[in-house]
Amino acid sequence: MTSETLPSNWQDLVAAKRHECEHKIPREWLLSAEHLALAQGSPCLLEIDLPRRCGLLSEVELDLTENYTASQLLVKLASGQSSSLAVTMAFCKRAAVAQQVISCLTETFFPQALERAEYLDDYLQREGKPVGPLHGLPISIKDSFCVEGVQSTIGYVELLKDEPATANSALVKVLLDLGAVLYVKTNIPQTMMTADSENNIFGRTLNPHKTTLTAGGSSGGEGALVAFRGSVLGVGTDIAGSIRIPALCCGLYGFKPTIDRIPFGGQVSGAVKGIPGLVPAAGPLAHSISDLKLLMSSVIANGQAWKYDSAAVGVPWQTVPSDINANESLTIGVLAEDENFPLHPPVKRALDRAVQALTRAGHRIVRLGNDYEAQSLAYVSRLAFQYFIYGPRKDLIAASGEPVVASVGKAAAPMFSGPFPAQQDLGPFDTIKVLYEARQRINDAWRQTWVDQKLDVVLAPGAQSTAVAHDTYGWPSYTVIWNVLDYPACIIPFGKASKELDPEPMTTFSDTQPDYHPDEVNGAPCAIQVITPRFQDEKCLWAADIIDRALAIYGKE
Numbered sequence: 001m002t003s004e005t006l007p008s009n010w011q012d013l014v015a016a017k018r019h020e021c022e023h024k025i026p027r028e029w030l031l032s033a034e035h036l037a038l039a040q041g042s043p044c045l046l047e048i049d050l051p052r053r054c055g056l057l058s059e060v061e062l063d064l065t066e067n068y069t070a071s072q073l074l075v076k077l078a079s080g081q082s083s084s085l086a087v088t089m090a091f092c093k094r095a096a097v098a099q100q101v102i103s104c105l106t107e108t109f110f111p112q113a114l115e116r117a118e119y120l121d122d123y124l125q126r127e128g129k130p131v132g133p134l135h136g137l138p139i140s141i142k143d144s145f146c147v148e149g150v151q152s153t154i155g156y157v158e159l160l161k162d163e164p165a166t167a168n169s170a171l172v173k174v175l176l177d178l179g180a181v182l183y184v185k186t187n188i189p190q191t192m193m194t195a196d197s198e199n200n201i202f203g204r205t206l207n208p209h210k211t212t213l214t215a216g217g218s219s220g221g222e223g224a225l226v227a228f229r230g231s232v233l234g235v236g237t238d239i240a241g242s243i244r245i246p247a248l249c250c251g252l253y254g255f256k257p258t259i260d261r262i263p264f265g266g267q268v269s270g271a272v273k274g275i276p277g278l279v280p281a282a283g284p285l286a287h288s289i290s291d292l293k294l295l296m297s298s299v300i301a302n303g304q305a306w307k308y309d310s311a312a313v314g315v316p317w318q319t320v321p322s323d324i325n326a327n328e329s330l331t332i333g334v335l336a337e338d339e340n341f342p343l344h345p346p347v348k349r350a351l352d353r354a355v356q357a358l359t360r361a362g363h364r365i366v367r368l369g370n371d372y373e374a375q376s377l378a379y380v381s382r383l384a385f386q387y388f389i390y391g392p393r394k395d396l397i398a399a400s401g402e403p404v405v406a407s408v409g410k411a412a413a414p415m416f417s418g419p420f421p422a423q424q425d426l427g428p429f430d431t432i433k434v435l436y437e438a439r440q441r442i443n444d445a446w447r448q449t450w451v452d453q454k455l456d457v458v459l460a461p462g463a464q465s466t467a468v469a470h471d472t473y474g475w476p477s478y479t480v481i482w483n484v485l486d487y488p489a490c491i492i493p494f495g496k497a498s499k500e501l502d503p504e505p506m507t508t509f510s511d512t513q514p515d516y517h518p519d520e521v522n523g524a525p526c527a528i529q530v531i532t533p534r535f536q537d538e539k540c541l542w543a544a545d546i547i548d549r550a551l552a553i554y555g556k557e
Contacts, residue, residue, distance in 0.1 A: 010157045010402045014201050017153075017160055021202075024108045029056055029096040039101040044523065045208040046227070051097055061090035070137060070233040070291040077136040080124060084117035084136030088181050091138040095184050095230035102206040102215070104224040106143040106185045107150050113138065113183035120179060133298045135179035140231035142219050143185045144192065144267045145169045152268040155190040155199030157400040159268070169266035170309035171235065171282055174299050186221030186234065189407060190397070192269070193388070195245050195473035196407035197221055204470065207249055213467040213524055216246035217407075219285065223250035226285050233291050237267070239280035240384065241463075241479025244529065247285050247491040249467035251525030254285045254491040255292045256482065257537045262299055263309035270396050276432050277387040278483050289545045292490065296537065318538045329363045330543055333453055335460035336370045338377035340417040341477045344465045344516040345502035350495040350526035351461055357555035358459070358547065366453050374438075374445035378417035380484050381477045383438050385413055386420050390431055406471040412512040414475045439484060446485055450533055457543045458531040465514050466497050466524035474513040478529070488537040490544040494551055495526040501557075 031039070035054045042048045051057050057065070064073070064087055076082040092110045099105040120136045130136070146152050146165035153159040168176070175182065190199040197220025198204035207215040208228045215224040219236025223246025226234045236243040238256040247254025262282040269280075284295035296317060299305065303316035334355055337343050343351070359365055370376045397404055422434035449455070461478050482489040499518035506516035530547055532540040 010200070010400045013157055013160045013400070017201055021106075021108070024110070025096045025099070026110070029093055031056075031097065031100050036100065043211045045101060045211060050101065051094055054097060056097060057090065057093050060086070061093060064090040065094045065229050065232070068232070069288045070286065071294050073232060074134065074137055074294075078130045084120045084181060085114060087136060088113050088117035088138050088183060091231060092183055094228070095140070095225060098208075098225055098228040098230035102208055102211065102224050102228065103203045104187050104205050104215075104221040104228070104230070106153070106187050106202050106221065107147075108184050109147070109150060110183060113181050116181050120181070131179035133178055134175065137180050137233065138183050138231065139175055139180045140184050140186055140222060140225055140234040141172070141182060142222055142236045143188050144237060144269060145172055145185065145235070146266055146268060147172055147182060147185065150185065152185075153201060154192055154268050154270055155188050155201060156270060156396040157200055157402040158396045160201065167266065170263035170312070171299070172266075174263055174305065174308050178298055184225070184231070186219070186225055188219065188221060189217045190405045191408050192218040192242070194218070194407035194412070195241070195476060196405075196471050197246075198405045198407060198470075200402045200405065207467055209251055209467070210524060212469065213521065214249055214470050214473055216249035216467065216473070218242040220246045220249075222285050223247060223252060223254075226250070226252055226287070232287070233295060234285045235282060235295070236285055237264070237280045237282050238483070239278055240483055241476040242280070243283050243285060244462060244479050244489060244491045245473070245476060248462035248493070248525065248527035251493045252285050252287065252491070253289055253292055253493065255283045255296070255541065256489045257281050257283045257296065258488050258535050259486050260311050260313050261305075261315070261535075261537055262296070263305050263312040265309035265311060270394055272392050272394060275391045276436065277391070278384060289490070289492075289541060289548055293541050296541065315535070320542065330456040330546065331364045331366060331454055332358060333366045333368045333449070333455045333458045335458055336368055338370060338477065340378040340414070341464045341513065342506070342508060343461055344506060345504070346466055346495070346497035346521070346524070346526050347461050347464065349502060351459075351528060353555055353557070354459065354494060354528050354551060357551050360554045361550035363550070366455065368449065368453070368458070372445055374441045375449070377477045377481055378414060379421070380442055380481045381414035381475060382418055383421045383435065383442070384480045384484050385415065385475070386422060387435060391428070407473075410471060410512070412473070412475045414477060416510050416512065443485060447533075456532075457540070457547075459547070460529045460531060462491050462527035462529045465516065466521050466526055468514040469520055472514045474510075482531055486534050487531050488534075488540040489529055489531045490540055491527050491529055492544060492548050492551070493525050494528050494555065495557070497521045497524040497526060
C-alpha cells in the first residue's frame, strides 16, 4: 500500500491491516462458529483442548506440537524421523488456531515458512547433514524483530504507514543461519512498556490458562502462543520484565540474559536511541530449561554473535560453569519482601514452599535483608521509573490520532513508595549524572552482598502477584531490579494459585498495584525467579536447572 492509497484516519488504517492479517490465514484453518463459541464461553482454554476438538490438526500434528521439547524435535528433524515441512505445518496450524481465540499474533508468513521447510528437507536429504543446530525448527519471534518483507508496527497505528522491513534484524539473521524456520511474529502492548499486551491494531492477547487474566507484557503474545503450544520456542525482549512477566503469567520458563549476549540490533522500538538508561535484552520463552539453554547456546555458540551485531558480546557459551562443582550444594540468597510491594498469598506460599524444598534437598539458604536504600526494591524501582521518563520521546500515539489503551493510560508507577532519586528540577546533564551515581551505588551494594554471603544465586518471587485481571498488573518491582543491575534472571513455573489454600482477599492500598482476589486468580500459574550476577548467564541456567529438579522432587504440596 503506497502513501497515496493509505486510508485517511486511524480506524481505516486498522481495518485495512486487520483485513490483511485475517486473509493470511488459510480458509481451511478457520475455526467453525461452534468452536469459536466454545472458546469464548470457556475461560480456561487449555482445559477444553481446542486444537484436538476442532479437528484441524491430524493426530501426528497434535503429537508433534504437544509431546516434545524443542531439543527433542531437533533430534527427530536432524535424523529425518520427522520432516521440517511436517513440523512447520503442525505449528503453523496450531498458531492459526491460537490466533483466532487469544489474539497472540501480529504477522504471519506461513507460505514462506513452509517453503523454507521444504528447502531444509531437501538440503538434509541431499547433503546428509543439517544446516545448523536449529535445523528445521519453527521459532516464533516478538513483533519488534524485523523480518524482510514484513511490517514491524509494535502496536502503533502510525507505523502502519511504514513499508515492510527491507532487512532482517541481527537475531533473525542468526536464527536463519542456524537452520531455524520463522513463521509468526507475536503481539505486544502499545508502547511496549506495560504488562498487558493490548494495542489498537491487533487487539488484546488473552491468557490461555484463564482468558480473564493478563498474558503479561510486553512479550505477551509470545507467552500466550508458547503456552497454547502454537510455538515450542519463542524469542522476546525484556527491559523491565517483558520476557519474565509473560512467562510467569502463562506458566512457562523464561530467561532474561545479560545485555547484548544475544544480538539485539535491527529492531523497531519507537524509543529515541542514544540516551543513557536501561537497555533491553533478547531472550527465550519455552516449556523447559533445556530449551532455554538450547536457544542461548546455539545463538552464542563460539562467540561469533558480534559478526551479526556490533554491540553483541563476543564471548563463547560455556557448557558447564567453571566455578561450581556439580556435586556441591548451592548457597541461595532469598530476596526479602518489600513492604511497598507485599506478596500476594499464592506467591508467598510458592516462595516459602520452594525454600523448604531446597532446604530438604541440601542447599544452603541465606535470608537477605533490605536494610539499605540502595538494595530496596522500592528505591531501585523509582530509579528505573525515572530512567524511563526522562529525556525526549517520540509521540507515535498522537501522530495517528489513536487513543491510548487502558494499561498505557493507567501509567503504573512506583512513586507512592518515595521520591525520585534525582530532583526533577535538574537539567538533563545533572539528571544523567545523579542517576548514574545512584545506579552505581545499587551495583556496589549488591556486589558486596554476593561477596559477603558467598552466594551462588538469588531466589526471588517473579512478581508481587500471579497473572491478574486485565490492566491491573501494576509496577514490575520484582523484575525491573535485575534490569537495573543487568543480572541474568530465569523464571521457573512452580505451583498454582488456590482459593482453597489462600482464601482471604488482600488489599495492597495502592491505586497502581493489584489487590489479591482469590476467586479471580484461582488456578493461575505461580513462579519463582533465579538470578546471578552480570555475565553469569550459564551459571544462572545451570543453577535454575538444579533448582527446578529439586522442586520437582521435594516441592510437591
